[in-house]
Amino acid sequence: MISTAAAAAHPNIAFIKYWGNQDDDLRIPANGSLSMTLDGLQTRTTVEFDTSLKADQLILNGEPIAGEALTRVSATLDHLRQRAELNTSALVRSENSFPTGTGIASSASAFAALVMAGSTALGLCLSERELSQLARIGSGSASRSIPGGFVEWQAGSDHESSYAVSIAGPEHWALVDYVVLVSSQHKSVSSSRGHQLAATSPLQAARVADADRRLALCRKALLAKDFPAFAEVVEQDSNLMHSVMMTSTPPLYYWAPGTLEIINAVREWREEGLQVCFTIDAGPNVHVLCPDTEAEAVKRRLTSLVSVRSLLKCTPGGPAWLIEPEISGV
Ligand code: DP6
Numbered sequence: 001m002i003s004t005a006a007a008a009a010h011p012n013i014a015f016i017k018y019w020g021n022q023d024d025d026l027r028i029p030a031n032g033s034l035s036m037t038l039d040g041l042q043t044r045t046t047v048e049f050d051t052s053l054k055a056d057q058l059i060l061n062g063e064p065i066a067g068e069a070l071t072r073v074s075a076t077l078d079h080l081r082q083r084a085e086l087n088t089s090a091l092v093r094s095e096n097s098f099p100t101g102t103g104i105a106s107s108a109s110a111f112a113a114l115v116m117a118g119s120t121a122l123g124l125c126l127s128e129r130e131l132s133q134l135a136r137i138g139s140g141s142a143s144r145s146i147p148g149g150f151v152e153w154q155a156g157s158d159h160e161s162s163y164a165v166s167i168a169g170p171e172h173w174a175l176v177d178y179v180v181l182v183s184s185q186h187k188s189v190s191s192s193r194g195h196q197l198a199a200t201s202p203l204q205a206a207r208v209a210d211a212d213r214r215l216a217l218c219r220k221a222l223l224a225k226d227f228p229a230f231a232e233v234v235e236q237d238s239n240l241m242h243s244v245m246m247t248s249t250p251p252l253y254y255w256a257p258g259t260l261e262i263i264n265a266v267r268e269w270r271e272e273g274l275q276v277c278f279t280i281d282a283g284p285n286v287h288v289l290c291p292d293t294e295a296e297a298v299k300r301r302l303t304s305l306v307s308v309r310s311l312l313k314c315t316p317g318g319p320a321w322l323i324e325p326e327i328s329g330v
Helices: 068-084 107-121 128-138 140-145 191-200 204-209 211-224 227-246 257-271 292-303
Strands: 002-009 012-016 021-023 033-039 043-050 057-060 063-065 090-096 150-154 163-168 175-182 277-279 286-291 308-316 321-323
Touching: 002 107, 012 140, 012 211, 012 227, 012 277, 012 286, 021 191, 033 140, 033 175, 033 211, 043 107, 057 068, 068 090, 068 107, 068 128, 090 107, 107 128, 107 140, 107 321, 128 140, 128 163, 140 150, 140 163, 140 191, 150 211, 163 211, 175 257, 175 292, 191 204, 191 227, 204 211, 204 227, 211 227, 227 277, 227 286, 257 277, 257 286, 257 292, 286 292, 292 308
Parallel strands: 057 090
Antiparallel strands: 002 043, 002 321, 012 033, 033 150, 033 308, 043 090, 057 063, 150 163, 175 286, 175 308, 277 286
């Protein structure tokens, strides 16, 4: 017997970051976070539960994948199977629309699409909250890729209380996120490993203790479309996370020289009156944020910087959604 469903989801960029867990297994975060779902980029995933399969299989961008990624996918499917009281294995086929080598983390869109497709294939009728909770177990930031627009993940303290909700739809604020790709030879340490190291930094406790204040400031600025206030808190939050990363044991340095060139340029442009700010995830690429009215000016300036390898323009996107399953070629 075969039961199939497919879903798509966008990745997201956090304005207030998730870094460090209260519980690594369930991915209950140390602090709440706030993000924008990114239109233009997506993961499309088909899940086929098939009683003739002996074990789960994962095909990513056309390539069979084993090891850590498959284990993580299987563990997430286990939670769905437990709910459905079934133990059928699945074939998971997933495609990212992101241009290769962009360095955009795909785990958020991947686990959001997986949970939506998998639960539908199993006939589970889950609410947005339940989908967000289950996506979170696969990858913390995936909890924020279930709802659309501007999304807050309330940290909570257990599985039930830790999930994300939309606080404003994608039409609320026409913000642009230029994902600026910077050359780098470094191989990044995975976010999952980074989260485990966060508590080794003496700065993590201070970052977490102040997180609710930053979250409230960011939420307020976002709802009021107050760019100057938004810019200050977004950059401070990103800097705090990177301070924790750099002071962990062992230390994590995600920045490349080009990262700093862009940080300095963005700050200079803002002083000159342009509405623009930056935020950086676990890698050297910089997300440069601005209202769409400034987008052309920001793009022109960015393309003049020597460290900028390429640019990807994203705008606020919608929630994860069901799609037509792709016909199995295997
Ligand atoms: C720096 O969600 O990728 O992007 O839960 O281990 O899969 P896992 O980590 P992940 O961490 C994201 C970290 C970040 C900040 C953020 O998105 O909030």
